[in-house]
Structure formats: structure tokens, C-alpha cells
Amino acid sequence: MSLLEVHDLAVSYDGRRALHGVSLSVEPGEVVAVVGGSGSGKSTTAHALIGLLPANATLDAGRILFGENDLAGWSQHRLRAVRGSQIGLVPQDPANSLDPVKSIGAQLGEVLRIHGERDRRTIRTRVLDLLARVGLPDPETRARQYPHELSGGMRQRVLIAAAIALRPRLIIADEPTSALDVTVQRRVLDLIDDLRAEYGTAVLLVTHDLGVAAVRSDRVVVMRTAAWSSGARRPRSWPRPGSTTRSGCWTTRPPCRRGPSGSPVKGGPPSWCATWSRSSASGGARSARWTARPSR
Template sequence: MSANTTPILEIRNLSISYGEGEARTRVVHDVSFSVAPGEVLALVGESGSGKTTTAQSVLGLLSGSGHIDAGSIHLNGEDISRWTEKRLRGIRGPVVSLIPQDPSNSLNPVLSVGAQVREILEIHGRLNRAEADRRVIELLTQVGLSEPELRAKQYPHELSGGMKQRVLIAIAIALKPALIIADEPTSALDVTVQRRILDLIDDLRRAYGTSLLLVTHDLGVAADRSDRLVVLQNGRIQEQGPTAEVLATPQSAYTRKLLSDAPSLAVRSARPAIDANSKPLVTVEGLSLDFGLPGGRRFRAVDNVSFTVRKGTTHAIVGESGSGKTTTIRAIAGFQKATGGTIHVGDTDVAGLSSRTLRPFRRKIQLVYQNPWGSLDPRQTIFSIVEEPLLNFDPLPKAERSQRVEAIIERVGLPTSVLSRLPHALSGGQRQRVAIARALILEPEVVVLDEAVSALDVTVQAQILALLGELQRDLGLTYIFVSHDLAVVRQIADTVSVLQNGRQVDYGPVAQIFESPASDYTRELIEAVPGRTFPHHLHLAAQTAGQGS
């Protein structure tokens, strides 16, 4: 950190509300903190904590009817909280810049990458066209994009998620601002890409002496990357201080709860012993799956994958985007025809199913998808959503259907009062409970969970994982759990397959894979998990403190 002690950013008693007239709702309450030159400050909290609203207020980018009710925002010692939009435009880029959350939605799809980087240079009139073009290539090179001249001519849809995020970083650093606000800059990225992007931000920040306000829900990222932490809940600061101190001796019950709920590679839930003599419920042998490409070419998405899953256990399939995870489970569930190999679920040969026999097979295996916002029909009531599988498969009397719907909703920890509501009236965790209820209503033998907790906040994620464990113990369920989050896998799985580019590079009991992985790729995945060096005693201390609070 710089010797200069004057804060780059100082927020004093900030309060923000949304709405009109008497119907305003206060979402940020009397928040105060500062960011010193060269410092990384992490704003940590769950959805609705006010962290993004606070960050947006610094840039003058409050959405809709957002309004600063009280307090001040000082940038380089000057209060900018009441500045006009015109004055704020003059500092966005040269003084403060933003790395937004979702790289897929943050770039203009109809402009080339080079044009979008050049735009920030042209808006502030720093360079002529030739100089700007040279600077664009320099910036794309600096953020680690291969073939920068080619990338400058490409459009966003031609780049991977990690490449797009590098372009957004190039735009953010183009004018060497004093402060960068990174709003969940890696939450949409795979774990190894996430580490590379965070390393890049760190390197550039040090090179420029830039301060960083890091907005994140991920305590692991905050633990690894920040100097100080501010913990927000419901728009109020619960505590703040040096990161190591806050994590070692959390003062607030909420911070202790966040710590105890955060999955850790060092903490493994107790799993029942597996009967090695029991017959596997799911057997996948030599599974391969090809897709056709233009010109008669073939792309092999899954290549010779084999594993077994015993009844009542959890098998995790781990890998990054494009590794073949989702294609594998779609084949197991009968949604995709295998090119080669065999899949057996119980006594059923999945590859041999006809359209007539596939329908009753679907009762045996049900899917729970990643996004609780996108997997439920927004026009149907919760009752209709959960009842639908019964209408499709079971010609039961109406009263019996209602009884089963109410019973399964209560089984997943929801009150029956939610049955009359629409999905938008529920939280993300509640919606995922509904999705689990819908999957269980037909009493399947196997439940496939496709990134089923990755879109949830850490405390809600912990609740859903606890629910899945309880249901597995009580109902004897067998899970196939698809995830890119190795900390979660370590916590809940019995066995694991690691996929890379469609090939299985590691397979075996969870402890074996994590303690002595066979492949360099698995080791890289494990090493890239944020907060991996988080000392085990911190989790134990947090759990103990949480129980005493």
C-alpha cells in the first residue's frame, strides 16, 4: 500500500432508497468506510445486502429510482454524491472505473472488441485515431489476450467468458484510474479462469498503484485477495477491519454464520460408509457421445467415460465449461443418445430404450437444474409446478394429488402457504426447494443435480445441501451431482469423476482424489479454489462461535 494516507474513496453515513414518494424503501443504512491508495477493500454479503447498490452509488449509476437520501461519497477528497450526470461522466474511466459482473451481457454485441476498448479512449479525447488503435493493442496484450490484433477485430460472441472479462478489464484500466470497482468480476467464470482473472487484476493494480473495491459474495475470494473486509447484511455494516482479523475473530453473529456456511476443502461432512459389496445402481461404461458439425465433421463431447454409483450415495461429476459434464448426465437421463458405451440405471439399459419405454424410465431418474429463476414456469402456481409430474405419469384422484403435493412441499421445508404463489414471489432458495420437490414427487431412485446450488448465496447453499443430505438419508436417494465447485464436492460427495475436454482424467473416492489426484488438471482445479489456504481452525472457530451465538 502507498504511504499516502488520504483515502481514494471515503463513504460517510451513506443511506440509499428505491421507489417513489411515500413508497420508498431504504436499502442502504448509514454505511461508512474508506479505501486507501493501493488498497483492496472487499464488500462482502449475500444477495440483497446492499453491496452492489453501494458500489453503483460511487459511479453515479444507481438504477431506476435509486436515490441517495443522506451521507456523502468522497473521491480523492471531493464530495461527488450530488454531482450531475455530466460531471460524473468526466470521472468514469480516468478516476474511477468498473469491471462488471457478467461478461456475456456487458459488451455490445454489434461492436468489435477493439472498437469497444477504443471508445473509452475517444470519449475522453486523450488520443488521435492512430494512437488509440496502438493503445488498444497494447491494452489487449497487457490483459493477456493471445493474438491481440485478431481479438481487436472479433465480436464478443467469438470470445470465451474469460476472454470477454479480460476485454472488460482492458476497458477498466485504459485510463489508469485511481480506483477500480470490481462487482463480482469472476462469479460467472470457471474456477481456474477465475484465478487467472483475479491474478491479472492484482498484477495490473500493483503496476498502476490502483485501489480496488471488490464486491463479492465469496468469502474465499475475499480472504485471498483483500486487505480489509466490510461485511454487509440488509444494507447495514455488521463489521469491518483487516481481513485476517475479521476472519480469525469475527465479532458479529452474521459473519460467524457466513464463515460456518462457507464450504471449505479442509472441512468434510461425515458420510456413511459405502458397502463395497452392494450392487451399483448406476453403471456407465465406455460412454462416448458425438455431435455433428457442418461439412459432415464430428465433435466428440464425451470420450470413453466410465463410473459406477452405489445406491444411497452421491457421485460428483466435476469439470469446467465444455468438459462434458452436462452431456454425460443428459445421456444418463435418456435425453441424449450415446454414440458408444453402455448406461444402466438399475436393470434398465438406457441406450436400448425406445420412445415407448423411455417415458416410464423417466420416473426412475429426475433432474434439478442450476438456475432456480429459469427452471420454474413463471405463469404457474407452485402447486401446479409440483403437481405437473403426477398429471404426466400418475392418473391419481385430485384429492390424492393434492395430498402428495402438500406432503412433498412440507418435506423440503416449505410451508403449504407457498402453493398458491407464483415463482417470482419466492426467494432463490425457496425456488430451489420447489424444484427439488418437483423432482421427488414421483419418488425417483436417482436425482441428478446439475449445478443445483451454484446460483445460491452461501447460507442458502448450506441450507439446500443440508436438505439434500437429510433427504438422502431418509429416502435412500442416490445423487449424481454436477458441479464446478470442488469445495462443495469435497463436502457432500462419496465418489467423483473429473472431466476435461470430454475425457475422465480422475475417478475414485473423494478423499483419494483430493489427497492424491492422478492428473495435473485435477491438481490445478484444487489449487484454484479460492480460500483454499483459509486455515482450518478459522472454520472450526466460526462454527463454534456460531453455535454459541
């Protein structure tokens, strides 16, 4: 049984359909990458899964099956019991996601208090353990500091600490490295990998970076103009595809050594959803298969 299954998700902003026909699944312990250009609906999908859409957005249709529960019909009150304890979120921008007037320790402690922990000594010990676990030096000092006193990479590690505080079964990482330089990006992604291996947590990784998706994920979901193309098993190297969306993703990638020049993806929302899969054969050989089916 899949940990998370999403079927035909549809979201509107101010009455205008912004997301339609999105379906994906996440198995226990695996990493599924959601890739696509700006405005393709990646973050909207991630936030819709845990009921964090803005006030002008509505969830119009679809099912969000988390275990045996359909979260799509849940109230905000019921969803609060799931956020953090069962599903953790690593937001996109660490500078705007932390409260500037609360210390780091107070913000991590709040996560524990919201979910029932009341003993101050236990909370303090747990906060220091979390800061140490995500690789922050001198946890006691960091706990007393405020967000503006930390670097971007440190703030991102604090958000990861908050996401894993209650050891959720699924972590949604929404562009967790978009505001970081390349070397810090790698450290943060390595940290997420280590924590996944340690706790057995599944990860839904939202990214616009095909390189990150190829290296860090088990499966890839490609979104384009608020529709989706889902796949199983990412490749070691991306195959040259034939459809408009897939060839557009290929040709617009940053060239390495030699390669075709970038060109925009043309056309409106597709009338199909493509599936990409990789199967392992004897001797470690791998093959890629593309199929298509009508979308709704």
C-alpha cells in the same frame, strides 16, 4: 488522506429504503473487499459510488468523498469526467456488459475517445497494447472480433482492459469472476493483482466469496441486509466470531474437511456495525480484534 471515504450512505428503490448507514474507506493502492450474501447491497453500494444506479433508485443520504470532492452531490455530467479516468468499473456480467454489435477494438477505442483522444492511429495502438496487457493472445485478431466470438474469461479481460485504459486511481470490481469457472477466476484475479502492483491502483472488490476476500484483500467490509460491518486487515484464517452476523458468515461457509454444518443468518437489520482488524506484531504474529459500535 484516504482515496475514497463513504459516510452513512443510504439508497432507496421506488421510495423503499434498500441501503442504510454504509460507511467504508479505501486507501491508495490497497484492496478492500466487500462481502455479503445476495441482496445485502454490495452491488448497490458499488454503483452508487459512481452514479450508476438504475432510474428507480435514489441516493437519499451520505457522503462519497473521492480525494477532496464529494461525488454524492455531483450531476451525471460531472460524474462522466470521473468515470473511467479516475474510477474504473469492472461489471459483474461480461456477457451483458459488452455491446454485441460493436467489435472489441471499437468498444475499447470508444473509452479513449470519450475522454478526449482523437487520433485514430494512437487509439488503435493503445487498444492493441491494452489487449496484450490483459493477456489476450493475438491482440489484432481480438480487436476485430465481437463479444460472442470470445470466451467468458476473454470477455472479462476485455472489461478489465476498459477499466484500466486511462489508468484510474480506483477500480471497482463488481463480482468480476462470478460467471467464470474456477481456473479462469484465478487468472482474472491474478491479472487484477498484477495491474494493481504495476499502476498502484486501489481496488474495491465486491464478492460473495469469503475465500477470495481472505486471499486477495487487505481489508474486508461485511454487509448484511443492507447494513455494514467494516474491518481493517483481513486474516490468514477467519476467526470464529461471536455475533449473529459474524457467526452466520462462518457457519454458512462451504465446509473444508470437518466443520459446523451451514445454517442461515437469522434476524432483521442489525442495530450495530462491527469492526474487525488485524494487527501485525513482531515476528510476523497476527491477531484479530472485534469491536462494535451503534449504527444509525
